Amino acid sequence: MELAYHFDFSFLNDYGSYYWTGIKKTLEVALLAVLSGLVLGTLVSLLRLSGLWIFRFVGSVFVEIIRGTPLLVQLFLFYYGLPIFLGFDIGIFTAAYLTLTVNSGAYIAEIMRAGIQAVDKGQMEAARSLGMSKGLAMRQIILPQAFKNVLPALGNEFVVVVKESSILSVIGYGELTYQANAIRGATFISLEPMLVSALIYFVLIFTMSKLLGIGERRLNTSD
């Protein structure tokens, strides 16, 4: 059987550099968002585990609102809403970065909360019995172990963020999907530019999974 469709990848000669730009911008925003999402998520998880109900309440409200609304809607709210609220333009990159950070922060908060709760209670007791404050014990004893517990889940979250960053194309952030769309517009080829971007996403994510696996095994030396 022969396909009626004839694949044509000749556009790569002229437009290959678009993909490089896209890859750079995808990785840039995803990496920054996951790193700041990790900080935000850890703080929120501590709120959710606090002894004070008001902190727990604030933490839960944040997580539930972010998890209960679509990423695309959040993106529009940040991109169009924040400038109105602040009174000045925040730019495409900032809106894209903030949206992804806040979004992944909520999911990472839940990951970290589970990770912290999975650390044996005796660890906190031992640390406190040595005169450590709760904060010091958290930083020195609990969080490092919690972080190790959740590393596979964090890696997974990074993969999700890389893929979800494709949504940022709708506000004009020039990541991979945006570039593939631009090529489609310029060449009137509908399928192949997206096929190439799909392949690039796959290679990026597959490589990252492998790297994370190596990192995990390294961390497991103390097990």
Add this chain to the structure above:
Amino acid sequence: MIKVTGLKKSFGKANILTGIDAEIAQGEVVVVIGPSGSGKSTFLRCLNLLETPTDGVIEYEGKRLTDRNVNINGLRQSMGMVFQQFNLFPHKTVLQNITLAPIKVQKKSKEEAEKIGLELLRRVGLEDKRDAYPNRLSGGQKQRVAIARALAMRPHVMLFDEPTSALDPEMVGEVLDVMKSLAKEGMTMVIVTHEMGFAREVGDRLFFIDGGQIVEQGAPREIFGNPQHPRTKEFLSKVL
């Protein structure tokens, strides 16, 4: 050194401690025995406020631990604690386990903390394990490291919460030996234990706790040889 008055502790509706009065003098080795669920571990954990008492007063070196504004982190530095489950920090090496609190809490220099740490490791016979992670150690070795970790803070009193209960029988001796040598040096110790032979040999005084109260106390030899209270008699007849 430690004075406990009217100590009560409830978890929800369960009254674990129903009124404990006790005094522990400097240099004294107090062993606490009793049936499981009697509240002996809870009693010990109240002494450094790992459990917050529901009622009563605990004084330690003249300070009321049970006051709201007491600096508990400061006081805990001089109260070492050893746990049944060791609770070593699995992501730190043996030496790091020992030096962490002296460096971070007492603000000692790394060199000084390591010097103290190595000295203590030598003392518990584990100098060669300084760079090992806890998962490479046997139970007895873990507990000896845990004792060294507590001693590194130069505590005035050591609290032991069933330190040998999680050990294989052949490792109990090595841990008890370390504790015996501590007792000989005059360390104030409160030890919750099921090791009756050890209690008899090392204890200056023995508390028999049942139903959340100290039912009987006195010199171990006397209590083991001639228990007065019927519940003490019953308990000892089962364990001896």
